[in-house]
Amino acid sequence: MxxxxxxxxxxxxxxxxxxxxxxxLLGCSSAAERADRASRTAxxxxxxxxxxSKALAAGAVPRVYAVQMLxxxxxxxxxxxxxxxxxxxxxxxxxxxxxxxxELASSIHEGSDSMLEP
Amino acid sequence: xxxxxxxxxxxxxxxxxxxxxxxxxxxxxxxxAYGFQLIWAVLLGTICVTFLVExxxxxxxxxxxxxxxxxxxxxxxxxxMITLVSDVIINLMVLAAEIGGMSLALQLVTGISFxxxxxxxxxxxxxxxxxxxxGLIEKGVSLLGMVALVFLVAAFRLKPSLAEIGQGxxxxxxxxxxxxxxxxxxxxLGAAISPYLFYFYSSGAIEDDWDESxxxxxxxxxxIGMGFGGLLATSVLIVAAMLFHPLGIEPDRxxxxxxxxxxxxxRLGFYLFAATLFxxxxxxxxxxxxxxxxxxxxGLGWNxxxxxxxxxxxxxxxxxxxxxxxxxxxxxxxxxxxxxTLLSMALTALVLPLVTFPFLILMNDPxxxxxxxxxxxxxxxxxxxxxxxxxxxxxxxxxxxMGG
Numbered sequence: 316m317x318x319x320x321x322x323x324x325x326x327x328x329x330x331x332x333x334x335x336x337x338x339x340l341l342g343c344s345s346a347a348e349r350a351d352r353a354s355r356t357a358x359x360x361x362x363x364x365x366x367x368s369k370a371l372a373a374g375a376v377p378r379v380y381a382v383q384m385l386x387x388x389x390x391x392x393x394x395x396x397x398x399x400x401x402x403x404x405x406x407x408x409x410x411x412x413x414x415x416x417x418e419l420a421s422s423i424h425e426g427s428d429s430m431l432e433p
Numbered sequence: 434x435x436x437x438x439x440x441x442x443x444x445x446x447x448x449x450x451x452x453x454x455x456x457x458x459x460x461x462x463x464x465x466a467y468g469f470q471l472i473w474a475v476l477l478g479t480i481c482v483t484f485l486v487e488x489x490x491x492x493x494x495x496x497x498x499x500x501x502x503x504x505x506x507x508x509x510x511x512x513x514m515i516t517l518v519s520d521v522i523i524n525l526m527v528l529a530a531e532i533g534g535m536s537l538a539l540q541l542v543t544g545i546s547f548x549x550x551x552x553x554x555x556x557x558x559x560x561x562x563x564x565x566x567x568g569l570i571e572k573g574v575s576l577l578g579m580v581a582l583v584f585l586v587a588a589f590r591l592k593p594s595l596a597e598i599g600q601g602x603x604x605x606x607x608x609x610x611x612x613x614x615x616x617x618x619x620x621x622l623g624a625a626i627s628p629y630l631f632y633f634y635s636s637g638a639i640e641d642d643w644d645e646s647x648x649x650x651x652x653x654x655x656x657i658g659m660g661f662g663g664l665l666a667t668s669v670l671i672v673a674a675m676l677f678h679p680l681g682i683e684p685d686r687x688x689x690x691x692x693x694x695x696x697x698x699x700r701l702g703f704y705l706f707a708a709t710l711f712x713x714x715x716x717x718x719x720x721x722x723x724x725x726x727x728x729x730x731x732g733l734g735w736n737x738x739x740x741x742x743x744x745x746x747x748x749x750x751x752x753x754x755x756x757x758x759x760x761x762x763x764x765x766x767x768x769x770x771x772x773x774t775l776l777s778m779a780l781t782a783l784v785l786p787l788v789t790f791p792f793l794i795l796m797n798d799p800x801x802x803x804x805x806x807x808x809x810x811x812x813x814x815x816x817x818x819x820x821x822x823x824x825x826x827x828x829x830x831x832x833x834x835m836g837g
Contacts, residue, residue, distance in 0.1 A: 355683060362680040363689050366696075375695040376703050379544040383688055391685075 349400040357395060357404060357412045364388045364415035368422040381423050388416045440653045447486070447658020452581040453717035454534035455527065455624030455781075456666045457710065458774045461690045463617045464673025465683045466610075469593075472601030472667055474618040478625025479663030481818040483655050484811045485789065488796050489631035490651035493638035496801040500635045501731040503795050512791055513732045519784045520728050524629055526777035528721045529760035532558070533770030534714035537687045538707045548767050555761025558718045562753055567640045567739040570723070574716045581665050581713055583705045587697040588668040591675045598671065616779060616829040622822040623781035625666065628788045629724035636727040640738060648805065672697070687771045722753040776830075783826035785819040 367384040370376040392412055395401050401409070463471035489500055496503060505513040535558075536550035561570065607614035643651070672693050677683070684690050687710075694702030723739060730737030730749040743750040764770070793815060796807045 355681070356685065358681045359683045359685070359689075362682045363692070366680065366682065366692055370692065370695050370703075373699070375699045376692070377542070377700070380541055380688075380691065380703065383540070383544060387686055387688055 350403040354404045361411045361415040364419045368419045443654030444658040451662020455778045459620040460670040461673045464670040465677035468674040468678045469601030473604040474621040478622045483659040485631045487655035489635035493635045494643040505732040524725045530774040531714040531718040538711035541707045551764035577712045584668040588671040590697045619782045619826045620778040623778035633720045633724040726752040782822035789819040
């Protein structure tokens with residue numbers, strides 16, 4: 316109760332409001348930042364899918380793991396595609412993700428890319 | 434048991450207990466995003482937790498009090514309740530992350546979603562607590578945690594540059610995405626300085642009937658054990674820095690982290706990663722559940738002890754039973770374990786002063802520690818690192834959450 320009264324006190328209200336506004340301004344990411352984040356995520360999953368294909372070919376990971384990674388890569392790709400900032404990501408980055416997922420699918424299914432079909 | 438054997442056992446259990454889901458997640462993220470640049474955060478966290486673990490053992494050995502017991506006696510119920518509430522909130526989140534970590538380890542090798550594993554894994558954790566003795570939990574599970582040494586082997590096999598590691602030891606400002614940098618740094622501190630570790634350690638010292646003759650053993654265990662634990666966490670960071678950073682892989686799922694060991698160690702490395710994740714998370718989950726039960730029982734005057742039969746410590750047993758059931762159900766809902774882990778580690782850093790400051794007062798009170806009180810180095814180090822972690826968390830958590 317005492318804490319509640321302190322918060323309601325006008326001496327505290329102004330600094331608290333200012334701090335919240337400052338945090339809000341700093342925290343709300345701009346469109347460029349969102350696009351940068353989407354781009355990084357796509358590149359990260361492209362590299363992950365390629366690394367997994369390589370590891371699968373070398374026998375360093377089991378097939379069951381590669382399937383999980385493919386599903387995760389496809390899920391990430393589909394989530395990214397639903398975001399408005401995805402359109403501002405460089406086309407080659409977008410296509411690299413799709414290519415890497417396709418390569419991984421073919422490594423798993425020996426050439427079949429059935430998992431990529433809608 | 435000879436002192437040397439006690440030290441060896443204590444060191445092994447500390448090494449096994451240091452690395453858990455939080456340490457693996459935060460250091461892997463750090464290495465992947467910033468290369469060697471955040472090694473300093475692991476070092477700071479290790480220094481602080483070494484002091485705190487040593488203090489908690491010393492308090493138990495000299496005063497025959499656990500931290501919670503002494504807190505309640507020295508500061509009264511109000512301060513005790515504040516620390517209890519913060520412990521319960523944080524421990525619930527971290528326990529959920531550990532149950533998630535074990536479930537994910539099983540998902541990696543079976544392909545069955547971690548959501549299906551949450552309940553069986555929760556049951557296993559509960560069963561070990563119900564049936565097992567303190568010795569089994571402290572030594573058995575923690576000794577199994579030595580499998581985590583595989584990260585050290587992987588780091589050596591990758592032949593990292595000592596000069597780059599040396600640069601990472603010195604704190605530096607981020608050149609890229611400062612908010613993310615500080616959020617990860619805070620997470621590393623939170624993962625290393627987990628309060629449940631020293632609550633568990635002080636309760637263990639009482640369960641093992643320590644007295645003043647154990648002060649030397651305690652110091653050796655804290656310094657060597659935590660030091661090696663920090664080395665293991667640094668190894669995870671180094672492996673991620675060498676394998677993920679150059680490729681731009683920044684894990685947003687735990688499944689990606691499994692690739693860390695398959696490159697240097699092949700398929701065996703993959704299975705060892707899954708084993709390490711499972712065993713380390715099991716050890717941490719057991720310690721967390723017990724530490725929370727200890728916190729309730731020691732402050733509220735209930736009968737307690739992992740060596741006491743459950744029927745003779747029913748309220749103590751009820752606390753961990755309810756906790757494990759609640760978080761297992763929570764993980765069935767499909768929360769991303771990695772996101773939960775990172776957030777819970779950052780929140781741990783946020784509440785550090787709440788935990789460490791009253792503890793420091795106890796450690797400087799001659800009524801409790803006699804002439805074995807803290808020196809200025811340990812007081813200064815713990816205050817400085819706790820305040821730094823908390824302030825960084827205060828700024829980084831809301832910004833990271835709002836910025837997505």
